[in-house]
Amino acid sequence: MDNTENKSVILIGAGVLSTTFGSFLKDVEPNWNIKLFERLDQPAIESSNETNNAGTGHAALCELNYTVEQKDGSIDVEKAKEINEQFEVSKQFWSYLIKSNAIQNPKDFIRPLPHISFVLGTKNVNFLKRRYEKLAKLPMFEDIEYSEDKEVLKQWIPLMMEGRSSNTPFAASKINEGTDVNFGELTRKMAKNIEGHDNADVYYRHEVVDFKQRDDKKWEVKVRNLQNNQVDVHVADYIFIGAGGNAIPMLQKTNIPESKHLGGFPISGAFLVCSNPNIVNEHDAKVYGKEPPGTPPMTVPHLDRRYIDGKKSLLFGPFAAIGPKFLKNGSNLDLFKSINPSNVVTMLSAATKNFPLVKYSVQQVLMGKEDRMKELRRFIPDAKDEDWDLHIAGKRVQVIKDTKEHGRGFIQFGTEVVNSEDHTVIALLGESPGASTSVSVALEVIEKNFPQFKQAWEPKLKEMIPSYGQSLIEDTKLLHETRKATAQALELNEK
Ligand SMILES: Cc1cc2nc3c(=O)[nH]c(=O)nc-3n(C[C@H](O)[C@H](O)[C@H](O)COP(=O)(O)OP(=O)(O)OC[C@H]3O[C@@H](n4cnc5c(N)ncnc54)[C@H](O)[C@@H]3O)c2cc1C
Secondary structure, eight states, rough: OOOOOOOEEEOOOSOOOOHHHHHHHHHTTTTTTTEEEEEESSSSSSSSTTSOOOOBBOSSSSOOOGSOTTTOEEOOHHHHHHHHHHHHHHHHHHHHHHHHSSOGGGTTTTOOOOOOEEEESHHHHHHHHHHHHHHTGGGTTTTOOOOOOOOHHHHHHHHHHHHSSHHHHHHHEEEETOEEEOOOHHHHHHHHHTTSSSTTEEESEEEEEEEEHHHHHHEEEEEEEETOEEEEEEESSEEEEEEGGGGGHHHHTTTTTTSSSEEEEEEEEEEEOOOOOHHHHHOOEEEEEOOOOOOOGGGEEEEEEETTTTEEEEEEEEEEEOOSSSSTTTOOTTEEEEEETTTTTHHHHHHHHHHHHHHHHHHHHOOOOHHHHHHHTTOOOOGGGGGGGEEEEEEEEEEEEETTTTTTEEESSEEEEETTTTTSSEEEEETTTTTHHHHHHOOOOOOHOOOHHHHHHHHHHHHHHHTTTOOTTTTTHHHHHHHHHHHHHOOOTTT
């Protein structure tokens, strides 16, 4: 491929990942042609929508699954450091978008909110205390506070302490510098930013239906206009599959070797949402508990203050619901159609190898409202049925694949970048902590797939992300400077 000519890139889907990557691309290569196709009539309707995810700016401040207890009793904090750094990178890019006037009004999409971990029972209290002692020594988490004192916790989480018996030991840790992020609003702003670019076209109600790679390595992409059913062919040098739950079927359609021995299992998230404004006002934090043993990160229960359209709300969950659709607005045939001779054994192996997850999923499906309220009462002892309603949130499609390390049917958690050997197809699979780390994911895409442009793009990347190429884990001064700058740009010091 000639590296001097301007390239064309097709982005599939108008969720947070495609719009982040598109926002990068339009500034590092303003002359490249970008086409974004979205099957729905607006951006951010699927998982990136504010009502379809929990809006946690995942920075490993309160999520206990990022600080795992090892067999020898020590606590591994490496993942927490990595996630925290990735969120700092996201905040830098969003600050750049604000400062360059590409998007406006940071309060529309990011607000400061304390992040708290809360546990019950002697064993968990002991874990939380040791986690606190370890994190407090690290510059990234040095502001962490810890308490087992009921009076202190009444100040931090009054709603959770009302009516709580002291028979079961409890403890909490708190970091005030957490955030609530409206990823839907952020996505809409970034989509508008791309639409305003001279060399970009954004098409809503246009569904990508098939691909064919030509001998010159360019891709012919078939796109159906859902308004008149007409199918057109668009040609591109690169295809970026940011299709959320639909990414696996899209990747399978490219027929590249990397799409084989890969499957997906869809799980819907559901939350209890509080309809009583008096209760909503009593809780001013995101509080994460401990996941049931042997289950994946998405099972961690949490009670979250949210800001949606400037209004406060409160949700608890997530609960899981199983169904065959890969997108909330998908088809009941999605799961069935994604199974083919190359991945059927992979899928079956996953079911037999992941018994705790299967058991958890079955239990979740059988849950009625009273069972869910029982879970909620571990957080809010006095919670009343009439104040809470079930809301079905977004889809997560768990990636199932064969790996050398784990064998057949390994269930992959986290977001994964898959690319063809010639780097012309890039797909983003998976989920948590997806939206929060979308900027690091975009950087990974750039580094892995566009190495020939690295030198030319580096000055712009450093302008976008001042810490680019340096470590916020190792360099404490840089960490403090970065946090100060992003807090100012994103107005995080103001309530
Ligand atoms: C219950 C739940 C809670 C979550 N909580 C958090 C959280 O607290 N913090 C966090 O950081 N992350 C969270 N996540 C994860 C986060 O929401 C996702 O990682 C992120 O939104 C994924 O963005 P995306 O752009 O890949 O996908 P999406 O937002 O789903 O966008 C994909 C888009 O592609 C379109 N599309 C699909 N196929 C085609 C096609 N063939 N042609 C054209 N368009 C197509 C779809 O219509 C959709 O608009 C949560 C997820 C769930 C489900």
